[in-house]
Amino acid sequence: MKKMVLDRNKIFSQIKKWITGKKSILLLTHQRPDGDALGSIFAMYHCLREIGISTLPYVTDNIPERYGAFMPEAAIIGESIDFRNFDGVMSLDCANKKRLDIPNNTAFDDLPIPCCNIDHHIDNLNYGELNYIDDKCSATTEILSIIFQNLSLPCSPECATALLLGIITDTGGYRFNNTTAQTLEIASWLMNKEGDHERVIAKMYYNESIHMLKFQAKLFDEIQFAFDNRLAYFLITDELLHRFGVTAEDTEDVVDIARAIKGVEIICRIQETADGIRYSLRSMNPDIPIIEIAHQLGGGGHEMAAGALQKDITIKKAEELLLTYAGECIPQN
Ligand SMILES: [Mn+2]
Known part of the structure; x- marks a missing residue:
């Protein structure tokens, strides 16, 4: 460009x-x-x-x-x-x-x-x-x-x-x-x-509710890794939100909590919403501009922070798409 x-x-x-x-x-x-x-x-x-x-x-x-x-x-x-x-x-x-x-x-x-x-x-x-x-x-x-x-x-x-x-x-x-x-x-x-x-x-x-922190603990409990742990991702279902009394707005920044994990270079939150499956992507490595993944998924944003929304797919299919596009984006050592 x-x-x-x-x-x-x-x-x-x-x-x-x-x-x-x-x-x-x-x-x-x-x-x-x-x-x-x-x-x-x-x-x-x-x-x-x-x-x-x-x-x-x-x-x-x-x-x-x-x-x-x-x-x-x-x-x-x-x-x-x-x-x-x-x-x-x-x-x-x-x-x-x-x-x-x-x-x-x-x-x-x-x-x-x-x-x-x-x-x-x-x-x-x-x-x-x-x-x-x-x-x-x-x-x-x-x-x-x-x-x-x-x-x-x-x-x-x-x-x-x-x-x-x-x-x-x-x-x-x-x-x-x-x-x-x-x-x-x-x-x-x-x-x-x-x-x-x-x-x-x-x-x-310094303003987080305890139910939100417990929800985050649950997310860490169920976090997924791929590509030698360079990719970490959360799958957030409606059922999980209901169980913890968390709203969709509450989860906006949740993707960033995985930045704390040593060795993780890109993070994704995949979430069921009323509009479809929402992806929220972050990169900590400038050599992996995740905006490319977001564009593949029909979304956009910044090189290091981007997102996308897909209608009419399952969360399982969304996970597959993430792994495919992230695989193309992560340079092999
Ligand atoms: Mn802004």
Whole structure:
């Protein structure tokens, strides 16, 4: 893939022009939003409001409690929206327009307002009228921080906290290899803006219910290995979720717990959901870009963290597909 060199100054002035030409902006992100998705729309909400632009962060479904603690009161969950109240939509942290969480079951192409697309996924499809994609950033909130810095946009303590939420969750608390010197400089800048780093860490990492920890113990009990233990994977059935009283949202980050195992290079969670079989993939070895496995399975994401959804297959078949594609992806010693 040919890489374009980003002309940041040009894009910053385009974004400034796009924003300041609007009276009211709707803030959207991807379905089943994570900390970066929500941190992005929450932070942008705080910022736009301060410069006098009317704005609304929107998500369709209830969000996990640990993220809800950072949600502005004005955020809308699941209600119908009158698009005529807005003259633009910002899509934040969403690589594919089909994955955008849009009100009223509207398709992206039927949105009556122009879109500004800001994201850090390498496979973003540039579906906006204006697109700023920077896959060198650990999180979309890292990009937003850089935009706020360069355009001298306001960053209140609440805004800085929301930006930290995205960076901390997308870097796994600064442990994943997407953490760069720039990431840490931005985190430092956000703490100087009185972002509540300690609260984000406490909510994300010291806040697990005992039934969730017991569920994780069960997953480790039943974990599968392949390719000389270089691949570790969990199979999560509906029955298992019910037995432990765990919801599908609770399992979003569960794939990351296997990172702790010595010698494991790639991890997968295969899970039965209402929509089909969901794969969540992680790599700890840059020589094994698991996004290739995700693409084979019809999904996408980042080189080192990706996912896919397949309808109408069994969990057993999903396991077979994983082993086939992972086998093609893992270099032989
Ligand atoms: Mn992200």
